[in-house]
Amino acid sequence: MTQCGRCHEKEAVTFFDTMHGKVSRLGDAAAAKCYDCHGTHNILPPIDLASTLSRGHVVETCGKCHEGAHRRFAGYLTHATHHDPDKYPALYYTYWGMTSLLVGVFSFFGIHTLLWLPRAFTQYKERREHAKTMRTSGGTSRLCPNRRRVRHLRLRPLRPFRHSPPRGLPGIPRASP
Ligand code: HEC
Ligand code: HEC
Numbered sequence: 691m692t693q694c695g696r697c698h699e700k701e702a703v704t705f706f707d708t709m710h711g712k713v714s715r716l717g718d719a720a721a722a723k724c725y726d727c728h729g730t731h732n733i734l735p736p737i738d739l740a741s742t743l744s745r746g747h748v749v750e751t752c753g754k755c756h757e758g759a760h761r762r763f764a765g766y767l768t769h770a771t772h773h774d775p776d777k778y779p780a781l782y783y784t785y786w787g788m789t790s791l792l793v794g795v796f797s798f799f800g801i802h803t804l805l806w807l808p809r810a811f812t813q814y815k816e817r818r819e820h821a822k823t824m825r826t827s828g829g830t831s832r833l834c835p836n837r838r839r840v841r842h843l844r845l846r847p848l849r850p851f852r853h854s855p856p857r858g859l860p861g862i863p864r865a866s867p
């Protein structure tokens with residue numbers, strides 16, 4: 691593998707990304723090496739009909755180790771990589787499409803959240819100011835005091851709205867407590 695890789699650097703790199711490459715690197719002699727697929731003295735480009743990897747021979751080549759290998763199994767791309775738009779356009783464009791989508795979505799929401807922060811902070815300050823003026827002027831700072839919230843929780847499932855009709859809507863008289 692290192693012998694072939696001296697000259698076929700790109701193929702060696704992609705090979706080590708695959709199961710065959712990783713398993714070989716871990717020392718498993720059974721996993722396919724360059725020559726198990728490409729042959730030794732009969733190395734030919736895979737498009738050559740006489741190559742061990744040509745359409746006519748590839749199933750048999752994989753079948754040496756993968757019993758029951760068939761046409762579709764042999765379609766597995768040993769050197770597939772998403773860095774080569776000419777040889778593997780589908781992988782390349784899928785990879786960059788999905789990556790841009792991911793980066794785009796996260797940047798959009800990241801920026802959105804950052805821009806929203808000052809506004810949330812202003813609202814928080816306003817609410818605190820409001821509570822302070824209400825307290826100093828003797829009123830209550832909340833629309834609904836705690837006591838009433840608890841009561842509301844208790845009653846809500848049984849008799850919704852009985853003790854607090856919608857307020858401020860025209861034509862609906864306020865219920866007497
Ligand atoms: C001394 C350098 C060198 C070594 C070592 C070497 N090759 Fe090659 N190989 C070449 C050259 C040069 C070509 C022809 C380049 C071309 O046609 O793109 C070639 C062509 C090939 C081809 C056909 C590719 C094509 O596009 O035509 C395959 C497959 C191949 N080599 C596999 C191997 C394997 C497997 C090994 C290890 C057993 C190996 N080579 C070792 C230099 C080397
Ligand atoms: C020299 C024997 C050998 C040859 C030839 C061989 N393989 Fe393998 N292959 C292995 C071994 C060993 C494993 C690892 C099995 C394991 O450990 O689970 C493997 C694993 C695989 C896997 C599983 C990868 C994964 O991610 O799970 C695929 C797919 C595969 N081979 C496809 C092929 C194809 C396609 C060919 C023919 C082009 C081929 N193999 C030729 C021995 C071979």
Ligand code: HEC
Binds near residue numbers: 694698724728
């Ligand atoms: C599991 C089988 C398998 C193994 C192992 C394997 N290859 Fe390949 N190789 C292929 C197949 C199938 C193709 C053609 C399809 C492709 O390019 O993905 C190919 C294509 C190539 C090509 C380009 C041929 C061309 O015409 O474009 C080179 C060069 C090559 N391999 C070298 C290597 C080297 C070097 C190694 C070891 C580091 C190796 N291969 C390991 C199956 C294998």
